[in-house]
Amino acid sequence: MTNKVYQVPYGTKDILPGEMKTRRGIENAIINVFDKWGYDEVKTPDFEYVDTFGAAGAKGDFRFFDRSNNLLALRNDMTAPIARLTATRLQGGEKIKRLCYLANLYRYEEIQAGRQCEFEQAGVEMLGASGAAADAEVIVLAAEALQAAGLQKFAISLGHVDFINGLAEEAGFDAAQLQQLKDCLRRHDAVGMQQMADAMENIRPEIKQLFADFLFLQGGIELLDKVAAIVTNAKCQGALNDLRKIYNLVDAYGAAGYLSFDLGLYRSLDYYTGMLFEVYLPEMGYPVAGGGRYDKMMQRFGLECPATGFAVGVDRVLLALERNGVVTNNRTWDVLVAWSEGKLPEAIAKATALRREGRSVKLLTEVADLQGAALAVKEYGCKSLVYVE
Incomplete structure (x- = not known):
């Protein structure tokens, strides 16, 4: 005996019990929405060769060696494994492949x-689809998945990588300065x-002010027109036009x-x-879902293929629902x-018949009198009692 x-x-x-039942309901609700939109569910291994993750390999991933001294990593992202799967196993069939998943990451x-x-x-x-129509689809699908999970009040923030790259080009940034810019944006610094804006020389004051305000360039469709009147870089203008197209198509969905x-x-x-987005809730300071376009990842696996997608954090959805009092994790069954x-x-025969009727049933394993059975109904979280005598 050990202590x-x-x-x-x-x-x-x-x-724990109760929480797992709630979680399974949310998982099923989200996957059912994906299925309704025509997405096939797939599953990849929990660990892969490190090379699979490439640039997506997170700094904090979990790595280990197998018995043949191959370096492996626990799955830290699902986009790279799905890209590998598509490139190596799904090259035939539909031109545009819609895949979905439910997976643990580390x-x-x-x-x-x-x-x-x-x-x-x-x-x-969504692999094989370029353009605003595909991007709008995944954005609206993310919104519908969150609604199915029980969330109604959320906001979707939409941006574009090419606007960032284009503005850096207009400022004459080299690769190191571009990386510094992206690091500041990522950290919300x-x-x-x-400091970057103050250090700029020989640049239009309007562009310099855009850099100073970069983290605060937020708003509705009118923001795009305001910024478009300032920037001259073709990449920036293309990104703003792409965002307008996506917005109009999302509007056509009513979202x-x-x-x-x-x-x-x-x-x-x-x-x-290309475009990227994050979904925020009023009660949380971090995104509950996010995604975007990644047209170059498939090249690492030998396939030219545009792609777009998103992921929902199931744990964060659960946390939000608990904070809002929507779920209580109480466990109930129909009949004892x-x-x-x-x-x-x-x-046994009675319990079997009730289950065949679609009722959830617990069967006592020991004899009980009527009084003891009545007490057991509450203890076992059942709504009603059937006593066989």
Whole structure:
């Protein structure tokens, strides 16, 4: 006999009864929406060769060697494995492939509310489709998935990588300065952005002010017109036109009310090449979902293929619902079947019949009198009692 208390590893957690039932309901609701939109569910291994993740390999990924000394990593992102799967296993068939997934991911992070080293995502990837129509589809699909999960009040921030790249070109940035810019945007470093703006020379004052205000270039469709009147770079103008097209198509779906623009939006993964978006809730300071366009990732796997997609943080959805009092993780079943001495076979038959009717049933494993059975109904979280005597 040992008195040792066994703990789970840092950044992981047990999912208890009640919470797991709620989680499964949310998972099913999201996956059912993906299916309704024509997305096929796939599953990839929990660990892959490190090379699979390439530039998507997170700084805090979990790595280990197999017995043949191959370097492997626990899955830290789903986009790269889906790209590998498509390039190596799904080259035939439909020109445009719509794939979805539900998967656990692993990254070494400083844990806090809504952030663990092991976490679950549900997401989609549309491969083979370029243009605003595909981007609008995944944005609206993200909104519908969150609605199906039980969230109604959220906002979608929409940006574009080419606006950032184009503005850097207009300022004459070299590769190191561009990376510094992206790092400041990723960290939301307003002081760093102001310092970059102050250091600029021989540049129009309007462009210099855009850099100083980069983190605050947020607003509705009118923001695009305002900024378009300032910038002259073709890449910037193309990005703004692309955002207008996406907005109009999202509006055609009836979901433009969720959208606003954030021209300083830059996500933590570096494979995005076009539009990108994040979904925020009023009660959370971090995104509950996000995604974007990544047209060059498939080249690493030998395939030229435009792509776009997103992921929903299932753990964050659950946390938001709990904070809003939408879910309580209470466990209930329809019926408790109890039985008197010698009546177990009849009780088994009754429980079986009730289950075939679609009822959820718990069957007592020991004989009980009527009074004891009545007490057991509450203990076992059942709504009603069937007593066989």
